[in-house]
Structures are given as C-alpha cells and as structure tokens.
Amino acid sequence: MKRFFLSSFWCIVAISCAYAQKNDSLFVKKIYETALTEPKGYEWLEYLCKKIGARLSGSPQAAAAVEFTRQVMDTLGLDRVYLQEVKVPRWTRGRQEKAHVTHSARFATLPLRVCALGNAVGTGAKGLEAKIIEVKHFKDLTSLTHAQVAGKIVFFNNVMEQKHINPFTAYGLAGEARRNGASEAAKLGAKGVIVRSLTPNLDEFPHTGSLRYALNVPQIPAIAIATIDAEALSNALKTEPDLQIYFETHCNMLPDVISHNVIGELKGSEKPEEIISIGGHLDSWDLAEGAHDDGAGCMQTIDVARLFKQLNIKPKRTIRFVMFMNEENGLRGGQKYAQEAENNKEKHILALETDAGGFTPKSIGIGDEAQAAQVRKMRLWQPLFVPYDITLKQGGGGADISTLRPLGTVLSGLQPDANRYFDYHHTSQDNYETVNRREMQLGTATIAAFIYLVAEYGI
Amino acid sequence: MKRFFLSSFWCIVAISCAYAQKNDSLFVKKIYETALTEPKGYEWLEYLCKKIGARLSGSPQAAAAVEFTRQVMDTLGLDRVYLQEVKVPRWTRGRQEKAHVTHSARFATLPLRVCALGNAVGTGAKGLEAKIIEVKHFKDLTSLTHAQVAGKIVFFNNVMEQKHINPFTAYGLAGEARRNGASEAAKLGAKGVIVRSLTPNLDEFPHTGSLRYALNVPQIPAIAIATIDAEALSNALKTEPDLQIYFETHCNMLPDVISHNVIGELKGSEKPEEIISIGGHLDSWDLAEGAHDDGAGCMQTIDVARLFKQLNIKPKRTIRFVMFMNEENGLRGGQKYAQEAENNKEKHILALETDAGGFTPKSIGIGDEAQAAQVRKMRLWQPLFVPYDITLKQGGGGADISTLRPLGTVLSGLQPDANRYFDYHHTSQDNYETVNRREMQLGTATIAAFIYLVAEYGI
Numbered sequence: 001m002k003r004f005f006l007s008s009f010w011c012i013v014a015i016s017c018a019y020a021q022k023n024d025s026l027f028v029k030k031i032y033e034t035a036l037t038e039p040k041g042y043e044w045l046e047y048l049c050k051k052i053g054a055r056l057s058g059s060p061q062a063a064a065a066v067e068f069t070r071q072v073m074d075t076l077g078l079d080r081v082y083l084q085e086v087k088v089p090r091w092t093r094g095r096q097e098k099a100h101v102t103h104s105a106r107f108a109t110l111p112l113r114v115c116a117l118g119n120a121v122g123t124g125a126k127g128l129e130a131k132i133i134e135v136k137h138f139k140d141l142t143s144l145t146h147a148q149v150a151g152k153i154v155f156f157n158n159v160m161e162q163k164h165i166n167p168f169t170a171y172g173l174a175g176e177a178r179r180n181g182a183s184e185a186a187k188l189g190a191k192g193v194i195v196r197s198l199t200p201n202l203d204e205f206p207h208t209g210s211l212r213y214a215l216n217v218p219q220i221p222a223i224a225i226a227t228i229d230a231e232a233l234s235n236a237l238k239t240e241p242d243l244q245i246y247f248e249t250h251c252n253m254l255p256d257v258i259s260h261n262v263i264g265e266l267k268g269s270e271k272p273e274e275i276i277s278i279g280g281h282l283d284s285w286d287l288a289e290g291a292h293d294d295g296a297g298c299m300q301t302i303d304v305a306r307l308f309k310q311l312n313i314k315p316k317r318t319i320r321f322v323m324f325m326n327e328e329n330g331l332r333g334g335q336k337y338a339q340e341a342e343n344n345k346e347k348h349i350l351a352l353e354t355d356a357g358g359f360t361p362k363s364i365g366i367g368d369e370a371q372a373a374q375v376r377k378m379r380l381w382q383p384l385f386v387p388y389d390i391t392l393k394q395g396g397g398g399a400d401i402s403t404l405r406p407l408g409t410v411l412s413g414l415q416p417d418a419n420r421y422f423d424y425h426h427t428s429q430d431n432y433e434t435v436n437r438r439e440m441q442l443g444t445a446t447i448a449a450f451i452y453l454v455a456e457y458g459i
Numbered sequence: 460m461k462r463f464f465l466s467s468f469w470c471i472v473a474i475s476c477a478y479a480q481k482n483d484s485l486f487v488k489k490i491y492e493t494a495l496t497e498p499k500g501y502e503w504l505e506y507l508c509k510k511i512g513a514r515l516s517g518s519p520q521a522a523a524a525v526e527f528t529r530q531v532m533d534t535l536g537l538d539r540v541y542l543q544e545v546k547v548p549r550w551t552r553g554r555q556e557k558a559h560v561t562h563s564a565r566f567a568t569l570p571l572r573v574c575a576l577g578n579a580v581g582t583g584a585k586g587l588e589a590k591i592i593e594v595k596h597f598k599d600l601t602s603l604t605h606a607q608v609a610g611k612i613v614f615f616n617n618v619m620e621q622k623h624i625n626p627f628t629a630y631g632l633a634g635e636a637r638r639n640g641a642s643e644a645a646k647l648g649a650k651g652v653i654v655r656s657l658t659p660n661l662d663e664f665p666h667t668g669s670l671r672y673a674l675n676v677p678q679i680p681a682i683a684i685a686t687i688d689a690e691a692l693s694n695a696l697k698t699e700p701d702l703q704i705y706f707e708t709h710c711n712m713l714p715d716v717i718s719h720n721v722i723g724e725l726k727g728s729e730k731p732e733e734i735i736s737i738g739g740h741l742d743s744w745d746l747a748e749g750a751h752d753d754g755a756g757c758m759q760t761i762d763v764a765r766l767f768k769q770l771n772i773k774p775k776r777t778i779r780f781v782m783f784m785n786e787e788n789g790l791r792g793g794q795k796y797a798q799e800a801e802n803n804k805e806k807h808i809l810a811l812e813t814d815a816g817g818f819t820p821k822s823i824g825i826g827d828e829a830q831a832a833q834v835r836k837m838r839l840w841q842p843l844f845v846p847y848d849i850t851l852k853q854g855g856g857g858a859d860i861s862t863l864r865p866l867g868t869v870l871s872g873l874q875p876d877a878n879r880y881f882d883y884h885h886t887s888q889d890n891y892e893t894v895n896r897r898e899m900q901l902g903t904a905t906i907a908a909f910i911y912l913v914a915e916y917g918i
Contacts, residue, residue, distance in 0.1 A: 033622040163492040417819050419897040438878040
C-alpha cells in the first residue's frame with residue numbers, strides 16, 4: 001500500500017495533472033507566506049507555555065488553558081466559539097519522587113532519576129523497598145513464574161531502538177511495558193515496576209506517560225527511570241543480582257473533575273452540514289510546559305482559524321477548531337466530542353490531528369479508512385504541495401480523533417520530522433525554547449492549505 | 460526543470476522501476492541502521508567542537524583540526540591518508556568589538572551588538588565615529604550621491620525575509636550587502652559600513668561572514684549588527700536622523716600561512732581512475748565551535764569512510780574524503796584541490812559537498828552540469844531512498860567543489876532541512892549542543908548510500 005501511494009499512484013497524478021489550478025496554487029503560497037511572516041501561533045505558544053505552563057487534566061492550569069484558548073478564538077471573529085463539558089480524571093503527582101539503592105555500599109550513590117507514571121498509584125511516605133528482577137523485553141515476562149517475581153520490583157529495561165527511521169515505530173514497539181507492565185507484573189505478584197524511559201537517547205531525564213491498570217488486578221506503583229540510569233542499574237545488577245532499591249511516589253488519583261473541550265467554528269457557505277475537524281490536545285504532562293506535546297498542535301489549530309479569517313477564506317464546508325482535553329491520561333475529550341457528534345447526527349467528513357510536535361512538516365497522513373476514490377481525489381492536490389516539500393501519504397489520524405472513526409470520518413494527521421521528538425517527549429525538557437518558529441509555522445501553513453482544499457472541494 | 464524532476468520523470472522511474480535491486484536495498488538499510496546505532500561522526504564532532512573549538516583559517520586550532528582529522532582517518536584502514544598543502548589568509552578578529560551611539564542623551568544606551576565582518580580591516584584603537592546613512596535595500600545605494608554618503612557610515616538594513624520556503628533563497632537575496640557593501644559604499648566616500656545580520660530571525664547575535672574588497676577601492680571597516688539592534692537603530696534614526704555612532708574593531712589581515720586540506724582515499728577495485736570526492740570544510744568562523752558550519756559536514760565525510768570500511772564495502776571507483784581548508788574566507792582549499800586534480804590529469808566523475816548543517820537530510824541535489832543521461836541513471840536510484848524520505852533533486856554543489864566544475868565533474872550536495880540553519884549560522888551559537896545526533900547521522904547515511912551507488916554503478 002505504501003508503494004501504491006508513493007509510486008504508481010503518484011504517476012497517474014503527475015501524468016494527468018491538470019488539476020493544480022493556478023488560483024489554488026497562489027492561495028496556498030499566500031497561506032505559507034502569511035504563516036511564516038506573521039507567526040501568531042508561535043506567539044500564542046509562548047503565552048501558553050510561559051504564562052500558564054504545565055496543564056495536567058483537571059488542574060487549575062488546564063482550566064486556565066481552556067480560558068486562554070477560548071479568549072484567543074473569541075478575538076478571531078469565528079462564527080461560534082464554545083466549550084464542551086467533559087469529566088476528566090484528576091491524577092496528581094504530589095511530592096517529588098525519590099529512588100535509591102539500599103543495603104549496598106558499592107551502589108549506594110547510584111543515581112536513579114525517576115518519575116511516577118501517569119495514572120499510577122503512589123507508594124506514599126512509607127515507600128517501597130524490594131529486590132529487582134530485570135526483564136529485557138516485555139514479552140520475557142511471560143516466561144517468568146510467580147515464585148520468581150512475587151514480592152519484587154520488575155525492572156522493564158526495554159530499549160527503544162535508534163535503528164528505526166521513524167522514531168514512532170520504535171516508540172510503539174518499546175511502549176508496551178509502560179502501558180501494561182504494571183498490571184502484567186502484578187499478576188505475577190510484583191510489588192512495583194520500574195520502566196526504562198521511552199527515548200532512543202541515553203539521557204538523564206525520566207520520561208513519564210500513562211499506564212493502564214487492568215481490571216481485577218492489584219494496582220502497584222510504577223515509575224519511569226532515565227535511560228542512562230537504567231543502563232547503570234542493569235550493570236549494577238550484573239555485579240549484585242540481589243540488589244534492592246527503595247522508591248517513593250506520592251501520586252494519587254482523585255475524583256473526576258469537570259473540564260472542557262474548547263471549540264471554534266467557521267460555518268460552511270455551501271455545505272455547512274459537512275464538518276471538518278482539526279485539533280490538538282490542550283492538556284499536557286506536568287513536568288514541563290507541554291510545548292511540543294501538544295501546545296504546538298493547539299496553537300497551530302487556532303492559527304489555521306486565524307489564517308482563514310485574515311486571508312478572507314470563506315470555507316464551503318464547516319470547519320471546527322478543537323482543543324481536546326485529556327488526551328494524555330484518559331482521552332475523555334476525544335470521546336466526548338465523538339459522542340456529541342453522534343448525538344447530534346453530525347456528518348464529519350474528515351478530521352485532522354496535529355500532535356506530533358512543532359517540527360518541520362513532512363507529510364499529511366491519510367488513514368486507511370479513506371476509500372480509494374477519496375484517496376484519488378486528495379492525491380490530486382499533491383502538486384500544490386511540491387514547493388513546500390510536503391507529501392500526501394498513507395497513515396493518518398491520532399488518538400483524539402480516533403473516536404470519530406465509527407462515524408465514517410476520514411482521519412488524517414500532520415506528520416512532522418520526528419527525529420527530535422523523543423529528546424523532549426514527556427520530560428522536563430518539553431519547553432517553548434525547543435520549538436522553532438519556522439518549523440512550527442510551516443506546520444500550521446500545511447494544515448491550513450490542506451484543510452482549505454478539503455473545505456473547498458470536499459472529499 | 461524542477462517540475463520535470465519531481466513529477467513526470469519520477470513517473471518513468473516508478474513505472475519502469477525494476478532497478479531497485481534487493482541487494483542494494485538491503486545494503487542501504489544496513490548503512491542507515493549502522494549510522495543510527497553507532498554514531499561515530501557525532502562522537503567525533505563533540506571532540507572537534509569541545510576539544511578544538513573555533514578554527515579560523517590559519518589559526519592554531521585549524522592546525523589542530525587538520526591533525527585531528529588526519530589521525531581519525533589514519534585509524535580507519537583507508538588506502539591512503541594525506542595532507543595537501545595550501546596557503547591560506549590569516550585574518551584575526553583581535554580584541555572584542557565595541558559600538559555605541561554618541562552625542563545623544565536619548566540613545567546613548569542603545570544596544571549595538573556587533574562583530575567585524577571576516578576579511579575586513581579594523582578601525583584600530585582610535586575607532587571610527589560618523590553619521591549614519593541607512594539603506595534599506597542594497598540596490599538603493601546606487602541612487603545616492605557621493606555628497607550624501609561621503610564621510611558617513613552606510614547602514615545596510617536589508618531584511619533577510621522569512622517568507623521564502625528555502626532560507627538559502629532569502630540568504631542569497633539579502634547577502635549582497637555583506638559581501639560587497641563595503642567597497643560599494645567606499646566608492647561613494649563612506650568611512651565604514653554596518654550590515655544587518657543575515658538571519659530571518661530577530662535575535663541578539665551579530666552574524667559574521669566574509670566580505671570581498673574590490674580592487675583599487677579604499678578598504679573601509681565593516682561590521683555586522685544583530686537584527687534586533689538593527690531594528691532599534693533604524694527606529695532611532697527616524698527620531699534623530701543625524702545620529703552618530705562610534706565603533707571600534709581590531710581585526711587584521713596578516714600574511715598568508717601554510718595550512719592543509721586533509722584527504723583520505725579508498726581506491727576503486729575496478730575503475731580506480733574514476734574519482735568521487737565528498738567533503739566539507741574544516742575551517743570555521745571564530746565566534747563559536749563551527750558545529751553545523753561545517754564540523755558536521757567534515758565528521759559526516761569521515762564517517763562515510765568509516766561506514767564503508769566497517770560494512771566491508773569495496774568501492775569499484777575511487778572515493779576521496781576531503782576536509783577542505785579555508786572555505787569561509789578564501790576558498791583556497793577548494794582551489795588547491797582542483798588545481799592538483801588538473802595537474803595530475805585526474806578524472807573526477809562526481810563530487811558531493813555537505814555544508815548546510817547537520818540537520819535532517821531531505822534530498823541529494825544534482826547540479827545542472829549533469830547530462831540528461833546521467834540524471835536518468837541516478838534517478839533510477841530514487842526508489843532506494845523512498846524509505847528514508849530522501850529525494851534526488853535538481854540543484855547541487857557547494858563552494859568548495861565548485862572549483863571542479865571546469866573539469867567536467869558532476870556536482871552534488873546533501874540538502875538538509877534548513878529551517879534552523881540561520882538560528883546559528885556564523886554566530887556564537889553554532890555549538891555542538893545544537894546538533895541532534897539522529898539528524899546528523901541520517902545525513903551521513905544518506906551520503907554513504909548515494910556514494911555507494913555512484914561507486915558501484917558510475918554515472
């Protein structure tokens with residue numbers, strides 16, 4: 001299928017291509033130039049990061065981010081700006097985590113930089129002390145017995161490999177331990193888990209992220225450890241296999257609280273009933289400013305609305321600009337948005353998610369649910385993107401909009417260069433300074449140009 | 460021509476493509492995986508940047524860089540490693556530059572962050588004080604008279620525009636003032652010039668770079684000013700058109716000194732007389748570590764040699780790995796290399812330059828001097844690069860290898876994402892920390908894969 005997209009199909013396009021209308025081409029150029037020369041999204045991102053900062057679901061800062069984005073959209077002259085109420089989990093990290101080796105003179109000072117995984121239960125002040133059993137690959141856990149694991153801390157030392165060209169491939173492969181390791185280990189009687197951070201780098205930052213506890217399995221504490229420290233711990237275990245460690249986490253799941261999706265709308269002039277949604281998620285982890293994940297995507301989304309208004313683009317179909325709440329540890333915003341769409345019998349023709357960092361855009365991904373005729377139609381737009389080094393490719397979507405799939409919506413996504421994404425992802429490093437103005441604004445322009453075409457011609 | 464490259468031609472390739480041999484595809488994969496998992500070039504770059512640092516042509520550090528790269532190549536088991544003597548200019552910056560507004564209470568503290576342009580004469584300790592005449596576009600100078608300019612400092616406030624998709628386009632357009640502004644202003648009697656830094660950003664760093672004095676024109680001092688300060692100075696001039704400034708530079712052109720190109724060679728097993736050169740420049744500006752410009756390119760070049768040896772690739776044609784000396788302010792290394800090639804009647808079939816920063820590679824550019832049949836042959840390799848998002852495109856070359864054009868050599872270049880290049884270019888910010896391991900190593904792999912094909916199949 002990939003070959004189909006990249007070679008033979010592209011041929012048909014190129015040979016027959018009488019499509020790239022001059023006007024569209026000029027319009028797209030105007031969109032890119034305006035995005036680059038007047039970087040409103042990048043400026044809003046500075047406010048979101050520096051004045052509001054981390055915005056974990058249910059936190060006061062998340063509420064501030066809702067209010068900020070509502071206010072910004074209110075200034076744009078959209079047809080409608082509204083909040084969509086959604087109940088979200090309220091997980092809190094609490095006091096700083098601690099971890100160290102115990103009962104070992106040799107490794108007493110081994111640095112163990114850790115953080116609790118999102119949604120995990122905490123150890124509380126009494127902490128947790130136990131021997132460690134290391135598992136190099138998540139699947140190796142299945143070969144261990146209850147006797148081998150019971151009472152211990154399972155140390156998942158899965159390496160997220162450098163060799164994959166797309167780092168998200170490596171992330172997917174290595175990520176199971178973080179997502180499901182705690183419950184799988186608990187089934188074998190483990191008291192806790194330590195998970196190697198999900199980055200191909202050797203760095204000193206613990207990378208958080210959410211876990212999911214299985215039903216009817218004891219919920220045990222779970223922490224991520226910096227990759228450098230994971231390597232050192234693994235080496236220490238070779239010398240002292242009975243090494244014990246102590247860790248302490250103060251995280252806690254509180255009752256759900258009320259939060260909101262923030263939605264702006266431009267009503268279609270000819271087919272208002274055909275709805276196109278674009279969006280990112282407004283919540284972030286609590287360790288940094290959530291600049292790439294996903295402040296950039298949210299500000300790009302609003303900036304697309306700004307570009308439409310500023311360039312006086314009157315879309316033929318309705319466009320929604322959506323700040324989804326609670327992508328990181330619950331997906332409640334995405335679920336609510338789809339539920340409301342279904343309740344209101346809305347016709348969502350296409351959704352686009354931007355949640356892969358504010359880096360140089362490389363492609364627009366189109367999901368497999370798109371029918372052949374739809375793909376053909378969209379691929380006819382490819383020549384318009386050639387000057388910007390953007391390709392239309394198979395493989396789109398994203399977590400928040402995945403909820404629209406049952407409604408027959410075609411799911412697409414902005415696909416930026418991902419090489420630096422896991423330098424920052426879910427760490428204390430995901431801050432405004434790491435986002436480059438040009439890179440982010442090119443992403444905005446790419447979304448705006450694509451959505452302009454979808455709104456104009458449909459799919 | 461661009462369209463030819465990107466559409467119709469690509470079709471022919473895709474339709475007829477029986478070429479992408481399985482073995483080549485596996486080989487290319489191995490090259491990418493090894494480059495990503497064993498990042499030798501990136502490790503060498505740390506040494507070059509942190510242990511040697513800035514290496515202006517003719518400086519002791521440049522000599523250290525020659526010795527370092529010679530030693531590294533000596534460890535690789537190449538067929539030959541040698542130095543090629545070349546006389547280079549020895550320009551020195553001397554003491555830190557100063558600049559401030561004089562005779563104005565209002566603007567006395569206006570920050571003017573400046574640095575001398577490379578190859579410029581200095582003012583010496585007596586400094587230079589004069590009124591300013593601002594020119595918004597280089598060409599506007601021609602409309603000024605001798606009476607308007609004589610005795611003044613010409614302030615070239617050319618904006619390097621954000622709107623261009625390729626920042627090098629903007630650089631080319633805005634760069635004439637830096638390159639030729641001093642002599643053109645001197646022809647009208649100017650005492651000195653201030654040039655707005657060549658970056659599309661508003662930042663606080665003066666960006667240096669070389670100027671060229673015309674023959675038989677007085678050589679006047681020339682400085683670059685940070686873009687933020689250029690904006691402020693321009694605004695100040697609106698209020699006080701007779702504003703005077705003082706600046707002091709201590710740069711100096713000393714007699715030429717002996718330096719070297721550093722060259723490694725892998726001899727071709729079947730057609731050793733057909734030579735392929737790849738390279739970057741070993742000299743850098745003096746304000747930072749020259750990490751992107753062009754430490755990355757040099758280390759990529761050596762790393763390609765390492766990959767060939769490590770993967771036991773025996774090239775059918777001869778490959779030269781060249782560290783050119785003195786690209787920044789003289790091009791003497793490139794000239795010497797071509798001169799020697801001509802003297803020895805060598806047959807240089809293709810040269811590739813990597814001097815656009817250690818960023819994610821996007822394409823390999825092929826110069827216009829390539830004949831149609833050669834382009835066709837190389838384009839047949841395109842499918843091999845699809846998994847890596849690399850395209851073969853029109854437009855290659857680079858300053859150092861341009862000297863080979865008269866010998867009938869096809870000139871090519873690695874073309875990375877340039878969006879961040881002018882954040883660092885020729886400033887105090889061009890340091891190791893700004894280079895991302897994956898991005899740089901993907902560039903290395905791209906060069907290695909392309910050169911492997913050229914060495915295997917010729918052009």
